[in-house]
Amino acid sequence: MAKPAVLTHPESLKRPAGPSEYAKNPVNASMSKADKIALYTKMARIRHFEQRCIRIYQQGKIGGFLHLYVGQEAVAAGTISLLGKHDHIITGYRDHGHGLMVGMGMNECMAELTGRVTGCSQGKGGSMHYFAPDKNYWGGHGIVGGQAPLGTGLAYAVKYMGLKGSCLVYMGDGAVNQGAVHEAYNLASLWDLPVIFVVENNGYSMGTSQERSTAHPGCLAKRAEGYNMAWDVINGHDVYEVRAKTAIALKRAHEESKPTVLEIFTYRYFGHSMADPDKTYRDKEEIKEYREKKDPVLAFEQELLSEKVLTPELSLKINEAAMAEADKAALFADESPDPTVADITKHIYWEEDNRGPKTTSRGTIIFE
Amino acid sequence: MAVISYREALRAAMREELKRDDKVVIMGEEVAQFNGAYKVTEGLLKEFGPKRIVDTPISEAGFIGLGIGASMLGIRPVMELMFWSFSYVAFDQIVNNAGNIRYMSGGLINCPIVIRGPANGGTNVGATHSHTPEAILASHPGIKVVCPATPYDAKGLMKAAIRDNDPVYVMENTILYNDKGEVPDEDYIVPLGVADVKRVGTDLTIVAHGRAVITSLKAAEILEKEHGVSVEVVDLRSIRPLDEETILASVRKTHRALLVEENKPFCGVDAQVAYLIQSKAFDELDAPIHRVSSIDAPQIYCKRMEDLQMPNVERVVAEALKVLA
Ligand SMILES: Cc1ncc(C[n+]2csc(CCOP(=O)(O)OP(=O)(O)O)c2C)c(N)n1
Ligand SMILES: [Mg+2]
Numbered sequence: 001m002a003k004p005a006v007l008t009h010p011e012s013l014k015r016p017a018g019p020s021e022y023a024k025n026p027v028n029a030s031m032s033k034a035d036k037i038a039l040y041t042k043m044a045r046i047r048h049f050e051q052r053c054i055r056i057y058q059q060g061k062i063g064g065f066l067h068l069y070v071g072q073e074a075v076a077a078g079t080i081s082l083l084g085k086h087d088h089i090i091t092g093y094r095d096h097g098h099g100l101m102v103g104m105g106m107n108e109c110m111a112e113l114t115g116r117v118t119g120c121s122q123g124k125g126g127s128m129h130y131f132a133p134d135k136n137y138w139g140g141h142g143i144v145g146g147q148a149p150l151g152t153g154l155a156y157a158v159k160y161m162g163l164k165g166s167c168l169v170y171m172g173d174g175a176v177n178q179g180a181v182h183e184a185y186n187l188a189s190l191w192d193l194p195v196i197f198v199v200e201n202n203g204y205s206m207g208t209s210q211e212r213s214t215a216h217p218g219c220l221a222k223r224a225e226g227y228n229m230a231w232d233v234i235n236g237h238d239v240y241e242v243r244a245k246t247a248i249a250l251k252r253a254h255e256e257s258k259p260t261v262l263e264i265f266t267y268r269y270f271g272h273s274m275a276d277p278d279k280t281y282r283d284k285e286e287i288k289e290y291r292e293k294k295d296p297v298l299a300f301e302q303e304l305l306s307e308k309v310l311t312p313e314l315s316l317k318i319n320e321a322a323m324a325e326a327d328k329a330a331l332f333a334d335e336s337p338d339p340t341v342a343d344i345t346k347h348i349y350w351e352e353d354n355r356g357p358k359t360t361s362r363g364t365i366i367f368e
Numbered sequence: 369m370a371v372i373s374y375r376e377a378l379r380a381a382m383r384e385e386l387k388r389d390d391k392v393v394i395m396g397e398e399v400a401q402f403n404g405a406y407k408v409t410e411g412l413l414k415e416f417g418p419k420r421i422v423d424t425p426i427s428e429a430g431f432i433g434l435g436i437g438a439s440m441l442g443i444r445p446v447m448e449l450m451f452w453s454f455s456y457v458a459f460d461q462i463v464n465n466a467g468n469i470r471y472m473s474g475g476l477i478n479c480p481i482v483i484r485g486p487a488n489g490g491t492n493v494g495a496t497h498s499h500t501p502e503a504i505l506a507s508h509p510g511i512k513v514v515c516p517a518t519p520y521d522a523k524g525l526m527k528a529a530i531r532d533n534d535p536v537y538v539m540e541n542t543i544l545y546n547d548k549g550e551v552p553d554e555d556y557i558v559p560l561g562v563a564d565v566k567r568v569g570t571d572l573t574i575v576a577h578g579r580a581v582i583t584s585l586k587a588a589e590i591l592e593k594e595h596g597v598s599v600e601v602v603d604l605r606s607i608r609p610l611d612e613e614t615i616l617a618s619v620r621k622t623h624r625a626l627l628v629e630e631n632k633p634f635c636g637v638d639a640q641v642a643y644l645i646q647s648k649a650f651d652e653l654d655a656p657i658h659r660v661s662s663i664d665a666p667q668i669y670c671k672r673m674e675d676l677q678m679p680n681v682e683r684v685v686a687e688a689l690k691v692l693a
Binding site for chain 2: 063064065112115116121123125126129141142143144145146174175177178179180205206207208212213214280281338340341343344348366367368
């Protein structure tokens, strides 16, 4: 049995029971009651969406891989809640939470999972490949680490166009060992790009605990020093802390056009994907410990209850509404049509989809 | 003879080679403690220990490059890619380094590495995870590529690959892992570059590799029963080296050829096979060569459409009837 992941998280980052010390941080203190309720609602929606997905998967309606975000909600919620018009995001395959946070609808997200033409990617991408460029969400990428250079490029484009913006590039603790990530780190720092690399450290890459996969100087974020980049570590069970520390990195991106590596300690409650029986590499006790003592959604609920922003009745209403929304999305996904065989060869080339005087090449581009 | 699964056959090949040669090392993501993402290496860590069975970080360029380097000094690494789709982040190592080192050193350096893992569509995982790079890789001289379709071939080809002194890339198929078949108890290899006639027939030759062989065999069954046609199915097994003689001999017998593969059509393996037949057996043909491959698009996620995108029994039967018309 591998050592429990909790040991790899610096002691100081264990969230003590009780209110967040970041509640008074200006980015949090300045939130209105409605803002706070909205943020909580979004976290609850992610939780219920994902839990609904489990049932649909078990009914055999979702095939392939399904990587759940349950337990990690505060990471996407905290970081994305700070973003403005010219801030972009890109992530790996554990991408549903980010999608819901940027404002994608549960219907289109659910329908994508069941491969329907009403899905966000018209049934072409699946669970690992959500996209919503109209909401500055550039995916949803299946190849570990592949998104890091892309996100760096998005930040480059933002800077090139003279916009005050950034790109948040999410990846896992296992992804930091891909060459592409290191090349992206170097480029981001060398060219002063407004990018924030968010390492969602949930302790494991599939069945490999973080200490078995990575040589690092105390924490993964500290690798940034080798590239002359700023870095910070964050308790990802406390959405206020996520917001407070991400805000600093965002300011660095916006005002100095400089990159940051943020390592956010978090935890996934379910197996790597639904295909992972999750029996060999961590004990049930460890999962229980996180669920019961550090759950980010419950912690924020507690926080807001004690702030008297939330009442138990309102919380119940929010959660029931989220569940009902997920149920409706499941129905929508069930009843939506599939793409057609003709759809298979659409969206391969711009010019095939837009035949006309503007197409610039000749010859066959799609073959029989 | 024991009846074992394709997965067990691969594992048996590795186990026997690990026992036979202490230079054999297994490496890859989740191969040891987790027993393999697809359980192909299950139990090997327990039997051979952590020096021989090694878990790697998610660093394909790094660990595959390392394996190539180690092979230059005589280690025989068998590297698992969780999916061949992930080989693309290690393409430079796989093609430029492994494929060229012997040539560029004027034959001074051997590179006896095996890279193995599943390369298939049909599992509803979307475009990034459904690549079948056998044609791309086989187009590089210096590299060998095999695609077993049955447990017998999986074991025999894997053993041959491990004993070979050149880079051999073994493309497996997750959909075949549970398929069962007879496998001899005694030591054997399936030599690289030897095709296998999986079904004897007289009216039409189907050339296929990988799971397309299984699809073609089912189609042949239907063609026989429902259309009274006798179909011969040639399983390439190796893409490079390619057994030209077996293909040509079959075509000379049946005078008609249908080529089936799960690749996309452009520059697919069958483009090469079609050229081979027309250049060396043109006069033998009674009809144009036809192909069935995947519909030319990135792999669609939607399972129902993916099943139609790929060669399936219905498509093979329909196309066969066209060749026979
Ligand atoms: C290049 C590449 N190699 C391997 C995989 C298979 N794979 C998918 S996710 C994963 C583990 C990643 O773990 P981590 O980065 O910690 O992210 P988490 O799943 O914990 O969110 C692996 C090995 C892949 N998708 N891409
Ligand atoms: Mg992880």
